[in-house]
Amino acid sequence: MLQKIGILYHPMKESAVKLAKELEKSLTAKGCSVWIESSWEGESSKTKLNGTDLVLSIGGDGNILRAAQTVIPGKTPICGINLGNLGFMTELTVKETDEKLDRILAGEGWIDERYLLEAEVTPTEGVPQGVFYALNDVVIAHGSVARVIYVTASIDDELLTTYKADGVILATATGSTGYALAAGGPILHPQSKNAVLLPIMPHLSANYSLVIPSNVTVRLSLQAVHPATLSIDGHTNLPLSSGAVITARRSRHTIRFLRIHPETSFYSALEKRLKGKQ
Helix, strand or coil, rough: CCCEEEEEEEECCCHHHHHHHHHHHHHHCCCEEEEEECCCCCHHHHHCCCCCCEEEEECCHHHHHHHHHHHHCCCCEEEEEEECCCCCCCCCCCHHHHHHHHHHHCCCCEEEEEEEEEEECCECCCEEEEEEEEEEEEEECCCCCCCEEEEEEEEEEEEEEEECCEEEEECCCCHHCHHHHCCCCCCCCCCCCEEEEEEECCCCCCCCCEEECCCCCEEEEECCCEEEEEEEECCCCEEECCCCCEEEEEEEEEEEEEEEECCCCCHHHHHHHHHHCC
């Protein structure tokens, strides 16, 4: 029996706030210790995480990404309740939450473990050296000035190419159904440990997607006249100046999702989710 449950809700969705309060009341009545927090309050949530058996994310995939940043580098599993459109990472509809919650609390289900990218930023003006974790993707893109940037990509210190483009995406298998898919990249099975490297709107430069194995190091070097942007999972956004270098590799940390649906449901659900159906 799961004892301590965290609830992270999307604060801008009235339905998410309402459901979070209802679940808090229901779980407390079942004897669980419950904490509840806006997913936008990441630092506050981290202080409550110790001893938490499960985090319920109420929103869509964007809320899952914020929940993941709360959990990292711990191993607390996440179960997503979908109030968004696609819900590739979420597990339950609102209706299923009532039907399956007792089974989840009883410890049923299975763990879907996803790998993370670990991106290290060399210190540049306005951006201190640091390490960031991405469940979906690491993106280097132009900033407020809509001009192409130049990103030189190397894999294990072997030069690949210099992209002249709006930006470059390095996505995990989890992120392959997100921004990378919109930019023309392939869909990888979520259990794949490969990553996808591809440009955004390339101009007279390499315009292909490259699937790369999990044991390599990718180095992205920026040359740009105007400030660019580093985006981690679409939520952490930092300015980059010319000369910045992003070094990315597979992290030893992972994100664990608690699933109640069969493991084979990815393929049957893929077409429905791409068409925005639940």
